[in-house]
Amino acid sequence: MAGMVTGIRSRPEVGVGLLFSTTGTYRTIGTAMLSGALLAIEEIAADASFDFKLAPVIENPGGSVPYYYACCETLLRRRGVSHVIGCYTSSSRKEVIPFFERCDALLWYPSHYEGFECSDNVIYVGASPNQHIAPLAGYLMSAYGRRGYCVGSNYIWPWESTRIMRQILEANGGTVVAERYLPLGVKDVKHIIDEIAELEPDFIYNSLIGESCYAFIEAFSAASARRGSGGARLPIIGSCTLSEPELLALRPEARGGHISSSVYFQTIDSAENHRFIRRYRKRFGSSAVASADAEASYVAVLLLAHAIRRAGSTGIEAVRSVAHEFTLEAPQGAVHVDSENNHCHLTPRLGRSTEKGDFEILYTADGPLRPDPYLVWFDPIRDTRNWSAIGHDRSYCQWIETQEMHR
Amino acid sequence: MNSNAFSSFRGQTALILHDADRDQRALVAQLSRLGLIIEQRCPMGRHEWPQVDICFFDADRCRNHTFPWTKGEPRVPLIAIMGSETPERIQWSLSHGTSAFLVKPIRSSGTYLALVTAIQSFAQRRSLLADMRELQERVRARRLLFKALLKLMISSNLTDDEAFEKLRLESMRCQVSMEELCLTYLRDEISSYHSSALGQAGTSMGRSSKVTLLASRRPGNYSRSKKVAS
Numbered sequence: 001m002a003g004m005v006t007g008i009r010s011r012p013e014v015g016v017g018l019l020f021s022t023t024g025t026y027r028t029i030g031t032a033m034l035s036g037a038l039l040a041i042e043e044i045a046a047d048a049s050f051d052f053k054l055a056p057v058i059e060n061p062g063g064s065v066p067y068y069y070a071c072c073e074t075l076l077r078r079r080g081v082s083h084v085i086g087c088y089t090s091s092s093r094k095e096v097i098p099f100f101e102r103c104d105a106l107l108w109y110p111s112h113y114e115g116f117e118c119s120d121n122v123i124y125v126g127a128s129p130n131q132h133i134a135p136l137a138g139y140l141m142s143a144y145g146r147r148g149y150c151v152g153s154n155y156i157w158p159w160e161s162t163r164i165m166r167q168i169l170e171a172n173g174g175t176v177v178a179e180r181y182l183p184l185g186v187k188d189v190k191h192i193i194d195e196i197a198e199l200e201p202d203f204i205y206n207s208l209i210g211e212s213c214y215a216f217i218e219a220f221s222a223a224s225a226r227r228g229s230g231g232a233r234l235p236i237i238g239s240c241t242l243s244e245p246e247l248l249a250l251r252p253e254a255r256g257g258h259i260s261s262s263v264y265f266q267t268i269d270s271a272e273n274h275r276f277i278r279r280y281r282k283r284f285g286s287s288a289v290a291s292a293d294a295e296a297s298y299v300a301v302l303l304l305a306h307a308i309r310r311a312g313s314t315g316i317e318a319v320r321s322v323a324h325e326f327t328l329e330a331p332q333g334a335v336h337v338d339s340e341n342n343h344c345h346l347t348p349r350l351g352r353s354t355e356k357g358d359f360e361i362l363y364t365a366d367g368p369l370r371p372d373p374y375l376v377w378f379d380p381i382r383d384t385r386n387w388s389a390i391g392h393d394r395s396y397c398q399w400i401e402t403q404e405m406h407r
Numbered sequence: 408m409n410s411n412a413f414s415s416f417r418g419q420t421a422l423i424l425h426d427a428d429r430d431q432r433a434l435v436a437q438l439s440r441l442g443l444i445i446e447q448r449c450p451m452g453r454h455e456w457p458q459v460d461i462c463f464f465d466a467d468r469c470r471n472h473t474f475p476w477t478k479g480e481p482r483v484p485l486i487a488i489m490g491s492e493t494p495e496r497i498q499w500s501l502s503h504g505t506s507a508f509l510v511k512p513i514r515s516s517g518t519y520l521a522l523v524t525a526i527q528s529f530a531q532r533r534s535l536l537a538d539m540r541e542l543q544e545r546v547r548a549r550r551l552l553f554k555a556l557l558k559l560m561i562s563s564n565l566t567d568d569e570a571f572e573k574l575r576l577e578s579m580r581c582q583v584s585m586e587e588l589c590l591t592y593l594r595d596e597i598s599s600y601h602s603s604a605l606g607q608a609g610t611s612m613g614r615s616s617k618v619t620l621l622a623s624r625r626p627g628n629y630s631r632s633k634k635v636a637s
Contacts, residue, residue, distance in 0.1 A: 061616055097516075101514060116519070117442050117515075117516065118437070118515050119515045119516060120433075120514075120515050121513070340436075340439065340440060341440050373440075373518070374440060374442070376416070376417050376440070376441060376442035377417070377442070
């Protein structure tokens, strides 16, 4: 098979770059992603129906954006790989895409992101904005109200996802009462908590990542506790990033009651997911927790392996041209790559965090939703209504009907 | 914000004047992802232009394009697709009113930026041109205003401030511009209006005069006005 190195073993090996920050401010996520990818690589090796094995070539950029570029130079130029699973933050992805385009290599990006991008050298395995930001906005508006407070880390994902959140809110007659950004890694969040208490928004849209996010949730929980049962409650926190390993990094009393929008939760009740968790724990220890990021990396490796097998080649053009021809039964459900935009059809879900450190699933979409990275087909009123807590909130339903009449 | 803030290009038609090659395929793929409808022609005659909202043209073959409008005044935003950045091609594109450039080889990134830039700068340029034309008209009409002011000062024995205030109030009441009012006032055929409305202190224009004034608001007024005024 073209592009494969035959080793001592009978099955040839295909080098696959794994580019995850297992140190640095978002190391918890990076470690989960690396674990998901390694698990899938080992499964492919154990599966005789594949006539090749994947050989991991690991690079750790340590959360430093410029270092991502250097790691890619090592992977693509010196180590000669042409497929890389990796990147978490949008700034790191944007940093390396021009290099992938120049080398004509393929980046399998296993994270949800803000959309408004579509490179032919990237397969986007995580959620597009219509698959996670829109469901979260719909739910928060209907269940809690239309005055949102937005806090995020100071880089592309929070800026862009907040812009989408704001546009959805405004289209539905709501407002963003304030929009605040903290540098990556900053843990001083007291002024944010004070401002939230003063402005009394209906909900908080949280796009902080890594240690800033944990510091914020801890401080938020402490402020809630100080208010006691008699005091006015602080608003709900909604995120598109909060995952199980991160909940476990928090004190138990800070973990519960936060809303997260994701295509995967560890608590999905399906045979495929039970099997995935069993293997994950067997490989990484009985206390290991799976998460959306680990699952997406796992799915990215499986998509790559299936595409190589189908194409009969590791060549970029061959792999890319067959990547959309099959559907993968993933732990989250059916996943397939869209032939027009290289993003994946995924099933949106909403969960509420528990003190145990996982998510109680509140809503699951009927099936995989077509990715719409540029929100071309998205309607901020119609497409968030599907996610509203209809039945729980009559006034919202009536308000929506009035809006429809005026359109 | 309206509900379409997310889909500014959806349903718009883009005309691509480019040979069917790798760049053209990359552009078609990206425009389709952005929800545009695509018309492809190359080469195309002046009289075959379809109804489109935006036009991409191959600047490397710039001499082959004939646009159906006055040079430099495009009716839709133009985006030049440029392979060789030669001064001649850049100048040709700019002189035809190009609003944005896309550099070959066309990649998936860059098209969205070019579209947003072209549409915004085209709209800005259009609005600036319209403002400029209006201001040019007003400069031309100053002479009319001066002439009407003098005529009113002499006939009604008013100071320049009084005459100006009278014209201003009358233009507000009739909801016409000062320039239009002056033109009407100066035209011979409505001299009766002069005596009945502006000529007599304390009275204002009657209903029939207002009709006359409004009826005079049609294209060509100023070409006639020049004749009257000169």
